[in-house]
Amino acid sequence: MPYLESLRVFVRVVELGSITSGGRDLRMSPAVASNRIKELETRFGVRLLNRTTRKLVPTEVGRAFYENARRVIETLNEAEAVVSGFSGSPHGALRITAPLGLGRRLIAPLVPKFCDEYPGVELRLRLSDRNVDIIADGIDLALFLGEPQDSALKWRRIAECRRALVATPGYLAEHGHPKRLEDLSEHNCLLLRYPRSPEYYWVVDTPDGPQKLLVNGKYDADDGDVLTDWALDGRGIVNRPRYEVAEHLASGKLVEVLPDTPPVPSQFGALTPHRRLQDPKVRLFAEYIAREVRGIFV
Template identity: 80%
Template sequence: MPYLESLRVFVRVVDLGSITAGGRDLRMSPAVASNRIKDLETRFGVRLLNRTTRKLVPTEIGRAFYDSARRVIELLDEAEAVVSGFSGTPHGTIRVTAPLGLGRRLIAPLVPRFCAEYPGVEVRLRLSDRNVDIVADGIDLAFFLGEPKDSALKWRRIADCRRALVAAPSYLATHGTPEAPHDLAQHNCLLLRYPRSPEYYWLLQSKDGPIKMMVNGRFDADDGDVLTDWALAGQGIANRPRYEVAEHLASGALVELLPQFAPIPAQFGMLTPHRRLQDPKLRLFADFAARETRGIFQTGA
C-alpha cells in the first residue's frame, strides 16, 4: 500500500505541477508528499523530477514513469469501482469542479447531503471561473455553463440557465436606462474575463434571431459574484444568471433591463471523462446533482 500511495502522490504532483499542490489534493503535508517522491526515487535509483525555483518538471525517465503510473492508478480506480458496484456500497473519492457562483450556491450545499447518504464517498470540490483542463487535472465531474467543445468528454445536459441584464436603480438614475441593445455601447458593462479570454460579446435574443453585441467596460473580474456586487453598488450593467440575482430583482436592489432582448440561456450540465462513466459512485453523484439542481432552473428563479 505505501508503494501505491507513493504512485498516487507522484501522479498528482506531476498533474498539478508542485509537491505542495499534489499533497494538498491528497490531504497530506508537503513534507509527507516530498518523502513519497523520494521513496520512489530511492526505490528505482533515478531522479524522477527536476526541481526548479518555479515548478517541478518530470525528467525524461520521470515522464515515461508518469505515463505508466497514471495507467496503473486508473486501472486500480476502475477495479475498485467494479467491486463497489457489486457490493452496493460505493466508496472512494470524487473530484468535482464548478464555476464559482454556481458552485457556492448550488453544488456546495449538495456535498454534505450526498456524503451523509453515502458515507464511504469523499467529495473534493474545486471552484473556479477559469477554464479547467478536466483530464490533465484529474477531474471526475465538471459542472459547466455554456457550449462544451471537448469531444473526449461525455456531456450530460441538465437544464437551460436563463440570464438577465441587470443594474441598480442608482446607476440608471445617473446614466439612463438602455432602450435597445445598441444602447449598451454607451454604458459601463461589467465583464467576466480571465487570462487569455476571447473577444467579449453578449449574445441577446430577439424576434429576428440572436444579436451579437460587442460590449465594453472600465473594469472586469474573473469572479461572477464580484460583477453582481459591482452592479448592486451602482457601477454598471451585468449579464448574470437569473437564479443568482433573483433575490435582488425581487427586492428592487437590481432592475432587469431589455427583457425582450434577454441574453440567450446557457446550457447547464456536467462533463465527465469517458473512462469514468462506469464508476457507481460517480453515477450516483451525477444523478443526485442533476435531480437536485434541475428544479432550481425550471422554477424560473
C-alpha cells in the same frame, strides 16, 4: 499498500508540478509526500524528478515511469469502480469543479447530504470561474455553464439557466434606460473576463433569433459575484444568471434591462472524462445534482 500509495503521490506531483500541491490533493503533508517520492527513487535507484526554479519536472525516466504509473492508477480506479458498482457502496475521492457563483450557492450546500448518503466518498470541490484543464487536473466531474468545446469529454445537459441584464434603479435614472439593444453601447457594461479570454460579447434572444452583441465597460473581473456587487453599487449593467440575482430583483435593488431581448440561456450540465463514466460515484453525483437543482433555473 505503501507502494500503490507512492505511485498515486508520484502521479499527482507530476500532474500538479509540486510536492506540496500533490500532497495536499491527497490529504497528506509535504513531508510525507516527499518521503513517498524518495521511497520510489530508492526502490529503483534512479532520480524521477528534477527541481527547477518554479516547479518539479520529471526526468526522462521519470516521464516514462509517470505514463505507466498513471495507467496503473487508472486501471486500479476502474477496478474499484466495478467492485463499488456491485457492492452498492461507492468509495474513494471524487474531484468536482464548478464556477464560483454556482458552486457557492447551489453545489456546496448539497455536498454534505450526498456524503451523508455515501459515507465512503471523499468529495473534493474546487471552485473557479477560470477555464480548468479537466484531464490534467484529474477532475472526475466538472459542472459547467455554457457550451463545452472539448470533444474528448462526455457532456450531460442538465438544465437551461435563464439569464437577465440588470442594473440598479439609481444607475438607470442617472444614465438612462436602454430602449434598444444598440443603446447598450452607451452604457458601462460589467464584464466577466479572465486572462486569455476571447473578444467579449453578449448573445441576446431577439424575435429574429440569437444576436451577438459587442459590449464595453470600464470594469471587468473573473469572479461573477464581484460583477453583481458592482452592479448593486450602481456602476453599470451586468449579464447574470437569473437565479443569482432573483433576490435582488424581488427586492427592487436591481431591475431588468431590455426584458424583451434577454441574454440567451446558459446550458448547465456536467463534463466527464470518458474513462470516468463507469465509476458509480461519478454517475451518482451527476444524477443527484440533476435531481436537486431541478426547477431552480426556471
